[in-house]
Amino acid sequence: MMYAVIDVPRFALQAVSRMEEGLMGKPIALVDASLAKSSVIDCSIGAERSAVFPGLSLPQAIARCPELIVRYRSEKAEASAGRALFDCAYSLSPQVEETYSGVCTIGLDGVNRSGLDERCEEIVSALQGLGLKGRMGVSITPDLALLVARESKRVKVVGEFISHDRGDCVPGVAIAKTDPQSAAEAEHEWPAMVAEMEGIGRSGLGPPCQSLKAFLGSLPIIAAEPSEHLHSILTQWGIDSAGAFVGLYREEVGKRLGKEGLDFWDRLSGREERPLRVSALPEYYIESLDFEYEIDTLEPLLFIIRRFLDSLCLRLSRVALVAESLNLELRLADIQLDDGERVEAARLSLRIPDPTCDANALFSLLSIRLENMGTTSAIVGISLEIDPVERNENQLGLFESSLKDPHRFSQTLAQLAGIVGPDNVGRPALEADGRPDGIRMERLPSTVPQAGPTGGRKSYGMALRRFRPPLDADVRTRDRRPVWFHCSRAGGAIGSCQGPWAHSGQWWEPGGWNRLEWDVELRTGGVYRLVKERSRWIVEGMYD
Known part of the structure; x- marks a missing residue:
């Protein structure tokens, strides 16, 4: 051997x-x-x-x-x-x-x-x-x-x-x-x-x-x-x-x-051949370093981040994994107070629209986000962690096409995220809990799917034109039913009222929701939807 x-x-x-x-x-x-x-x-x-x-x-x-x-x-x-x-x-x-x-x-x-x-x-x-x-x-x-x-x-x-x-x-x-x-x-x-x-x-x-x-x-x-x-x-x-x-x-x-x-x-x-103490491949993908001196400019920080990404991407490639998200932590020299809480580090999380183990692409995404990020204190330490995921390589359908340059597309999304925030970039999808207007932002696909049928679903009754955001309202009730309301768009005595319809979900979690809905018609004209969420009244929209 x-x-x-x-x-x-x-x-x-x-x-x-x-x-x-x-x-x-x-x-x-x-x-x-x-x-x-x-x-x-x-x-x-x-x-x-x-x-x-x-x-x-x-x-x-x-x-x-x-x-x-x-x-x-x-x-x-x-x-x-x-x-x-x-x-x-x-x-x-x-x-x-x-x-x-x-x-x-x-x-x-x-x-x-x-x-x-x-x-x-x-x-x-x-x-x-x-x-x-x-x-x-x-x-x-x-x-x-x-x-x-x-x-x-x-x-x-x-x-x-x-x-x-x-x-x-x-x-x-x-x-x-x-x-x-x-x-x-x-x-x-x-x-x-x-x-x-x-x-x-x-x-x-x-x-x-x-x-x-x-x-x-x-x-x-x-x-x-x-x-x-x-x-x-x-x-x-x-x-x-x-x-x-x-x-x-x-x-x-x-x-x-x-x-x-x-x-x-x-x-x-060569007569003596000792056995090897074989080491296992690390299961975590994180690099960390404490600086000898404070860093207050971007260039030396980017140099260290590039070193980290080269090592982490090499480790990912050895086990056929790709990066799904990046988590960066910058430890600050001076502890800050944010609403009375101690802030010892600035953190940045970046989801990768097209998961990859290409160090060049990941570095471009992270550097763009860091250019739009600032700290009020110098940096004394850094940690970079990658959340890995298995590579998903599927054969495209006959009428499907992939993005011409997924990494360039990811860089554009990173620039948008630096302006509007990472939680506001992606594709909206309905939440499964049935909450009205409950949506989440999910990652954009790397392929363009085949277009579906253009015919819409049949609608019944009047269309509800929603106010976004909903309007706060003052409401008077009698026998637990609204008889008068006023908001910035309309108000007056209620001539007809239908409801309430109760909706709730995720009551077992801290973010659970509970609401009562009424459809009301003003005596002066106009049909609106009134909603009571806990102790708050809102006008959610009006019917055409």
């Missing part, structure tokens, strides 16, 4: 810097605010050129590099970057282990090896699009794949390794062979490569790969991270590469270095 490892170096630093535009190539130092003494825990290559390195105190680092940009470590930023890394790894195989921060190990069992290098290149490019510079390595064990990834610039594949219990003896090291053999025989017993650099071997790997023998021969022993004690012994033996150490007999290594040496030999030779 083969394994792939994605390694993101300087993970904590990249997780913070990816959330801010314009930091590429600049000297940056990362500081942990939880430590008692502010010191540099990581730094960029630009900072290293100015002799800034981890362990320096913050004043020392600034003294060496006056233009140094200081950023503080963020757990939420690292969690967000970790989810983005996991989503990219999941695109290759569902067998993904979150080994530790910045490293994901992928089991390639059942993965088609054809075009494996191209798929790995796509993952590295996807990570770069999310603001993370990563590298990948492929080999026969998780530990070897990690070593390959660390020695790779982008993608590197090291072929399969058929291991034996013994290997070559390194000249100058006093380890005797158990069986007398010539130097030629010993060289022949080096573990054979199945796939060589020049082509594809018996392992069936798709991409060309380097032999493990060649890789270990060029790998410094210190890169394999032996213990300090073990490294000291190997240095005294004159062993400076991993290949030279694996060339020793395993049995003789165990005699001289004990269990620690055997474990190290097994890890480098």
